[in-house]
Amino acid sequence: MMILGLTGSIGMGKSTVAAMFRAAGVPVFDADAEVHRLQGPGGRLLAAIEALHPGTTGPGGVDRVALGRAVFGDAAALGRLERLIHPQVAAGQRAFLRRHRARRLVVLDIPLLFEKGGWRRVDRIAVVSAPAWMQRRRVLARPGMTQARLARILALQTPDAEKRRRADFVIPTGRGMATTRARVRHLVACLSRTPGRYEGDA
Structure with missing residues (x-):
């Protein structure tokens, strides 16, 4: 199985x-x-979560705005929350990999792949990138x-330039959907077919 880590700012x-991968x-x-x-x-x-931050949950689940206010800018509070969440997400990821163990290629979509060390647990890394002005306009x-x-x-995020430098592949999203889709299809075809190192350019 080839595990491709997908990330991007x-x-x-x-x-x-x-x-597109799906x-x-x-x-x-x-x-x-x-x-x-x-x-x-x-x-x-x-x-x-309610025990850590009373008033941040309800019948609809976590109130993300309230929880964000409770932890944003507080490194200790954010760390406690992450220590609660990350093991559960890792367990879900392991279950996913077991379910799909017969597949040649799977993708782990992890926003903080570099920041939280997830890059160590994948075979290759694809970074999604666009020009900074376009990123800012979208957000x-x-x-x-x-x-x-x-x-x-x-x-809080690894700079895009650093992500691109560390990536095996860069998937552009600033040149139109057709270009992005073609890049994804090319990666899927190559990584699904050939074990080992992909010989395309990053």
Whole structure:
């Protein structure tokens, strides 16, 4: 099995690229979706999160805005929350890999692949990237997003240039959907067919 780690900074189009891998028939583990499931209605982590931060959960699951206010800018609180969540996400990831162990290629969609050490557990890394001006335009179009909030988020993420430098493959999302889709299909064809080192350019 070839495990491809898929990552990219905020606003780079990683979710769109992950959907393209799925459309090409590749199983994709979405770390963010797993977190949402754990924190959603009836989620396994609700009681523990409520114990850490009272008033941040309810019948609909975690109130992400309230939880964000509780931990943002507080490294100790964020660390406690991550120590609660990450083992559960890792367990979901292991179950995913067991389910798909007969497949030649699977994708682990992990936003903080470099920041949290996930790069050590994949065979190859694909980074989704777009020009900085396009990234900024996409993110600032989101409801509730501000320049200051974007700056804080980017400060917590490995810079895009560093991600591209460490990547085995770069998937561009700033040149149109057709170009991005062609790159994904090319990677799927090559990585599904040939074990070992992919000989294409990064």
